[in-house]
C-alpha cells in the first residue's frame with residue numbers, strides 16, 4: 001500500500017519565526033517581541049525583528065515553493081499584525097499583507113493552511129492577563145471573526161491553536177518561552193480551560209462564516225512507543241502516552257485533546273487538577289468539543305516504554321550513542337507509527353502530521369550547496385513509519401515538514417536549523433538543501449519510492 005491518493009504533502013512555518021517586519025505597517029508588539037528583547041531570555045539576544053524577512057520576500061518565497069513542488073503550505077497569522085491591541089482596531093495594512101500572501105500562494109498553485117495562533121499573543125492582551133483572563137476566549141473569537149471575513153474567501157483550511165501544551169507549559173509553567181512566567185497549577189489550569197474554550201469558539205465561528213471550511217487543531221506530545229510488540233508493552237506504551245503529567249498541568253496529550261475531541265477531561269487529570277478548574281466548567285464542554293476535520297499533531301520524537309515487573313509502564317532509556325538531532329532530540333521513527341495509531345484509536349479523527357523534521361548542523365559546502373543527508377534519512381524513516389501506520393488502519397491525511405526554511409527557533413534564536421531551505425541570516429538568501437529536492441520528488445510521486 002501507499003499513501004492515500006489525496007494525501008496532503010506540505011511544509012510549515014510560523015509568523016514570528018519567519019516574518020520579521022516586527023514594527024512595520026502598524027503591527028502591534030507580541031509577547032515574543034517583548035520577550036526576545038528582554039536580556040537573558042533568548043540565545044545571544046536574538047530577536048524576530050527581521051527573522052527571514054518573509055514580510056518583504058513572500059513573493060519570491062511563494063515562487064520558490066512552487067519551483068520546489070510545495071503544493072500545501074501551513075503558516076500562521078500574527079494576531080497583533082491584524083489587531084495591534086489584540087481587540088478593537090483592525091489594522092488594514094496587516095489584513096492586506098495576509099490577503100496578498102494568500103493571493104500569491106493561490107497564483108502559484110499552493111493551498112494555504114492557516115494556523116490562527118502560533119504563540120505570538122498581542123502584548124496588549126498579555127498586559128490584561130493573557131490566557132488567564134476569562135475574556136480570552138471571546139477576544140480570540142473576535143479575532144477569528146476578522147480573519148474569517150478577510151481571508152475566508154480564499155482560505156478553507158485552518159488550524160486553531162498550535163501546541164497549547166507548549167505555549168502554556170513553557171510560557172506560563174516553566175517560563176522559558178514568552179511571556180516567561182512560572183505559575184502554580186491553580187493558575188495554569190484555568191488558562192488551559194480558557195485555551196480550550198477559545199479553540200471551540202474559533203471552530204464554531206469559522207464554520208458559521210466560511211462555507212465548506214475544514215478545521216483542525218495542532219497539539220503535541222511525545223508519543224510513547226512499545227519496547228516490543230508484546231501486548232503488555234503496547235498497553236504500557238498506550239497508558240503512558242495518555243496519562244496526565246503530575247508535574248505540569250498542560251504537558252500531556254489528554255490535558256487538551258480529551259476535552260477538545262471527547263468532550264470530557266480525563267479522570268486522572270481531574271483528580272490532579274480538577275479542583276482548579278473555573279466554577280461551572282462543565283457548562284463549557286459543549287463549546288469546547290467541536291467536530292474536527294483533522295486532528296493534527298506535531299511529532300518529533302518518541303519515548304520507548306515497556307511493561308515493568310509490576311505491569312506499570314516504565315521508560316526504557318536509549319542506549320549510549322543513540323542517534324540524535326543537533327538539538328539533542330532522539331531519532332525515533334517509531335513515534336510516527338505508534339503516535340498516530342494510538343491517537344486515531346482514541347480520537348477517531350483523521351491524522352495530519354502538522355510538523356515533523358529535525359535541526360542539523362547545516363553548512364554551505366565548497367560546491368555552494370547544502371548537503372543534509374541526515375535530514376533526508378530522518379524524514380525517510382519517519383515517513384515510512386507513518387505510511388505503515390496508515391496501512392495498519394490509521395486514517396492518515398497529511399504531512400507537513402517542519403520547516404520550509406531555517407528560522408527563529410524561539411529561545412534558541414537562530415542557533416538551530418530546521419529548514420528544507422538554508423537561510424543565510426546575513427544576506428537573507430535562501431538555498432534549498434538536498435532534502436528540499438528529495439522532498440520535492442517524494443511529494444511529486446506521493447511517496448511511492450519511500
Ligand code: BGC
Nearest residue numbers: 014162163166298355402409
Ligand atoms: C513548534 C515550532 C518549533 C518546532 C521545533 C514546535 O514545537 O510548533 O514552532 O520551531 O517545534 O522546535
